[in-house]
Amino acid sequence: xxxxxxxxxxxxxxxxxxxxxxxxxxxxxxxxxxxxxxxxxxxxxxxxxxxxxxxxxxxxxxxxxxxxxxxxxxxxxxxxxxxxxxxxxxxxxxxxxxxxxxxxxxxxxxxxxxxxxxxxxxxxxxxxxxxxxxxxxxxxxxxxxxxxxxxxxxxxxxxxxxxxxxxxxxxxxxxxxxxxxxxxxxxxxxxxxxxxxxxxxxxxxxxxxxxxxxxxxxxxxxxxxxxxxxxxxxxxxxxxxxxxxxxxxxxxxxxxxxxxxxxxxxxxxxxxxxxxxxxxxxxxxxxxxxxxxxxxxxxxxxxxxxxxxxxxxxxxxxxxxxxxxxxxxxxxxxxxxxxxxxxxxxxxxxxxxxxxxxxxxxxxxxxxxxxxxxxxxxxxxxxxxxxxxxxxxxxxxxxxxxxxxxxxxxxxxxxxxxxxxxxxxxxxxxxxxxxxxxxxxxxxxxxxxxxxxxxxxxxxxxxxxxxxxxxxxxxxxxxxxxxxxxxxxxxxxxxxxxxxxxxxxxxxxxxxxxxxxxxxxxxxxxxxxxxxxxxxxxxxxxxxxxxxxxxxxxxxxxxxxxxxxxxxxxxxxxxxxxxxxxxxxxxxxxxxxxxxxxxxxxxxxxxxxxxxxxxxxxxxxxxxxxxxxxx
Amino acid sequence: xxxxxxxxxxxxxxxxxxxxxxxxxxxxxxxxxxxxxxxxxxxxxxxxxxxxxxxxxxxxxxxxxxxxxxxxxxxxxxxxxxxxxxxxxxxxxxxxxxxxxxxxxxxxxxxxxxxxxxxxxxxxxxxxxxxxxxxxxxxxxxxxxxxxxxxxxxxxxxxxxxxxxxxxxxxxxx
Numbered sequence: 001x002x003x004x005x006x007x008x009x010x011x012x013x014x015x016x017x018x019x020x021x022x023x024x025x026x027x028x029x030x031x032x033x034x035x036x037x038x039x040x041x042x043x044x045x046x047x048x049x050x051x052x053x054x055x056x057x058x059x060x061x062x063x064x065x066x067x068x069x070x071x072x073x074x075x076x077x078x079x080x081x082x083x084x085x086x087x088x089x090x091x092x093x094x095x096x097x098x099x100x101x102x103x104x105x106x107x108x109x110x111x112x113x114x115x116x117x118x119x120x121x122x123x124x125x126x127x128x129x130x131x132x133x134x135x136x137x138x139x140x141x142x143x144x145x146x147x148x149x150x151x152x153x154x155x156x157x158x159x160x161x162x163x164x165x166x167x168x169x170x171x172x173x174x175x176x177x178x179x180x181x182x183x184x185x186x187x188x189x190x191x192x193x194x195x196x197x198x199x200x201x202x203x204x205x206x207x208x209x210x211x212x213x214x215x216x217x218x219x220x221x222x223x224x225x226x227x228x229x230x231x232x233x234x235x236x237x238x239x240x241x242x243x244x245x246x247x248x249x250x251x252x253x254x255x256x257x258x259x260x261x262x263x264x265x266x267x268x269x270x271x272x273x274x275x276x277x278x279x280x281x282x283x284x285x286x287x288x289x290x291x292x293x294x295x296x297x298x299x300x301x302x303x304x305x306x307x308x309x310x311x312x313x314x315x316x317x318x319x320x321x322x323x324x325x326x327x328x329x330x331x332x333x334x335x336x337x338x339x340x341x342x343x344x345x346x347x348x349x350x351x352x353x354x355x356x357x358x359x360x361x362x363x364x365x366x367x368x369x370x371x372x373x374x375x376x377x378x379x380x381x382x383x384x385x386x387x388x389x390x391x392x393x394x395x396x397x398x399x400x401x402x403x404x405x406x407x408x409x410x411x412x413x414x415x416x417x418x419x420x421x422x423x424x425x426x427x428x429x430x431x432x433x434x435x436x437x438x439x440x441x442x443x444x445x446x447x448x449x450x451x452x453x454x455x456x457x458x459x460x461x462x463x464x465x466x467x468x469x470x471x472x473x474x475x476x477x478x479x480x481x482x483x484x485x486x487x488x489x490x491x492x493x494x495x496x497x498x499x500x501x502x503x504x505x506x507x508x509x510x511x512x513x514x515x516x517x518x519x520x521x522x523x524x525x526x527x528x529x530x531x532x533x534x535x536x537x538x539x540x541x542x543x544x545x546x547x548x549x550x551x552x553x554x555x556x557x558x559x560x561x562x563x564x565x566x567x568x569x570x571x572x573x574x575x576x577x578x579x580x581x582x583x584x585x586x587x588x589x590x591x592x593x594x595x596x597x598x599x600x601x602x603x604x605x606x607x608x609x610x611x612x613x614x615x616x617x618x619x620x621x622x623x624x625x626x627x628x629x630x631x
Numbered sequence: 632x633x634x635x636x637x638x639x640x641x642x643x644x645x646x647x648x649x650x651x652x653x654x655x656x657x658x659x660x661x662x663x664x665x666x667x668x669x670x671x672x673x674x675x676x677x678x679x680x681x682x683x684x685x686x687x688x689x690x691x692x693x694x695x696x697x698x699x700x701x702x703x704x705x706x707x708x709x710x711x712x713x714x715x716x717x718x719x720x721x722x723x724x725x726x727x728x729x730x731x732x733x734x735x736x737x738x739x740x741x742x743x744x745x746x747x748x749x750x751x752x753x754x755x756x757x758x759x760x761x762x763x764x765x766x767x768x769x770x771x772x773x774x775x776x777x778x779x780x781x782x783x784x785x786x787x788x789x790x791x792x793x794x795x796x797x798x799x800x801x802x803x804x805x
Binding site for chain 1: 749785804
């Protein structure tokens with residue numbers, strides 16, 4: 001560092017010794033390496049600059065002087081833009097597309113070679129497109145191809161860039177050509193352009209690329225290999241509409257990985273110890289939807305212990321083997337959309353705070369199907385939900401199938417184990433989605449969100465489940481499920497269907513075709529405050545249920561009660577519940593409930609049990625529904 | 632202006648620092664706003680800039696500095712939230728609107744701004760101005776760029792050089 005310092009002193013002397021009378025402004029720039037300057041130089045920044053009375057270089061007249069000294073350029077004359085340092089001009093260029101960047105070389109002598117050292121390159125086919133006609137497109141493609149081949153082949157080496165974006169459109173085999181550029185860049189990339197080919201191959205150096213964005217490029221195994229061994233500084237990788245013919249993505253430096261609309265027929269592993277954000281949106285390819293390719297497809301295993309943010313959107317065809325997510329100890333936010341019936345995932349993610357599951361089905365017919373891979377045997381599945389995750393605060397589950405038995409069972413376990421969790425459960429009818437099959441993924445998300453808690457008449461069925469946070473360690477939980485006319489008893493898990501006399505009534509109620517709502521409340525551990533309208537059922541009435549409930553502390557499990565429409569209406573009456581939306585639900589023994597006329601209030605219970613809070617959906621009375629009980 | 636909560640919170644009230652421009656104008660701003668500049672942040676963390684002695688910025692004039700500080704003050708709350716995961720869309724839209732108007736200024740001011748941002752190491756401002764300048768260049772032919780950005784007319788030698796160059800790099804102009 002010593003000689004650098006000396007060099008710098010020397011430089012300052014030169015600047016200060018310039019005859020200031022003849023110079024209007026001297027522009028000194030480029031303190032690179034900045035680190036040296038900031039950390040090693042003994043004088044403070046302000047002081048140093050203070051010693052230089054001048055900032056901008058502009059010699060009077062048309063005289064032009066360039067001082068050939070490292071670290072300093074005195075630019076004279078010309079426009080003010082050109083007087084900016086290379087670093088800033090490169091920064092400006094990083095917002096421009098590649099062709100325009102190259103074209104700046106004719107602006108002036110100052111700009112002549114600037115583009116050659118640009119650290120960021122954005123090669124985009126759309127820059128060449130002028131018309132929409134096929135002929136125009138073909139011409140554009142030819143221009144783009146020529147440009148890219150020359151630029152990437154002889155002038156700029158991808159390996160020496162900091163950021164590289166390559167975007168091609170679907171036309172004329174673009175992805176195949178683009179892949180050959182990448183292949184060549186991998187093979188000969190790290191060298192100075194113009195070096196003889198034989199020399200290049202002999203001294204391979206790793207890329208120093210930090211960001212790589214590829215769009216519509218065919219990528220093969222060599223790319224994945226290079227990623228593993230040849231890109232030690234790659235942090236951001238974005239592949240969009242790419243065809244990925246490799247099995248694994250592995251990297252020791254990757255922080256953000258995004259696979260958008262990619263076709264990954266063989267991808268089975270993503271491994272990176274540093275990965276923080278993973279965004280997978282896979283598209284099913286026409287070729288793959290055939291049965292031949294589906295055969296022995298293992299699950300996609302993601303191993304990323306540092307992952308904090310996960311977005312997963314896969315369709316049936318794109319990941320036939322399912323997904324396996326392991327050991328994500330720092331995962332904080334996860335959104336998972338699965339249209340597949342074979343999804344399985346294993347969370348060992350104690351820091352997970354928000355989890356969104358969309359269209360997950362845990363099993364269609366039997367447990368066997370759901371757990372058939374050895375990656376995720378049933379025992380582990382139980383472990384999954386047995387872990388206490390106090391940090392999990394919000395879970396949103398959006399599903400679309402009628403049969404959610406497994407789901408409800410899972411939720412009951414979750415509610416026992418994740419005391420701070422609040423779960424929002426939204427059911428979206430299959431027909432509803434099918435009708436909107438063309439809407440984009442984004443639109444789907446919006447629709448779902450819009451329709452979630454406030455029940456709209458247009459939405460066929462919505463179930464909402466809320467688990468109230470307990471005040472102390474003893475959880476009081478409530479499960480509330482509301483469904484419209486299409487609801488069936490299958491909404492409840494089989495184990496919850498009671499069989500003894502007091503509960504037969506429940507079953508009958510649930511299986512009624514005109515059932516509008518059912519509520520399932522599971523109460524445990526009562527605290528001191530007792531809401532006035534809250535009623536509890538005698539423990540004896542629910543003995544069979546208590547046994548059936550998959551809760552971890554059977555003694556604490558008091559009741560599973562449900563109500564149909566009448567109860568709901570009763571609940572919404574201002575006389576009964578002043579603030580319907582905030583009021584705790586009323587849990588009563590089925591018999592009491594059945595005997596009540598629809599208009600009466602709930603009688604005060606002998607031993608009321610508290611429920612700290614509970615979310616209720618659709619408490620508004622619906623005039624179109626029958627009020628009187630047929631019983 | 633509401634005091635943005637600083638992470639360290641060593642002082643209860645928002646700490647003020649004084650910045651002195653090249654023409655000796657003094658600007659008093661909150662430390663949180665000035666800390667958007669990486670360069671100033673180091674000085675402020677060392678305890679500089681408080682009280683009577685300001686931080687001299689001899690290569691930023693007062694007009695530019697006031698503009699820079701306008702940006703810093705507007706962006707300081709968002710930066711204090713650390714990327715602001717809880718920032719609402721309204722806040723973001725508001726910032727965006729501010730940014731768009733902020734760079735809608737004369738070219739020479741833009742260049743002073745980007746230099747100041749570079750010197751003071753304010754990354755957001757530098758990117759903002761760089762993007763604006765890139766937008767002024769985008770989609771224009773070299774001659775149009777020259778006219779727009781006020782390049783001096785090329786001398787005949789330069790013109791000949793350029794022509795030769797354009798021939799050589801014809802692939803970029805087709």
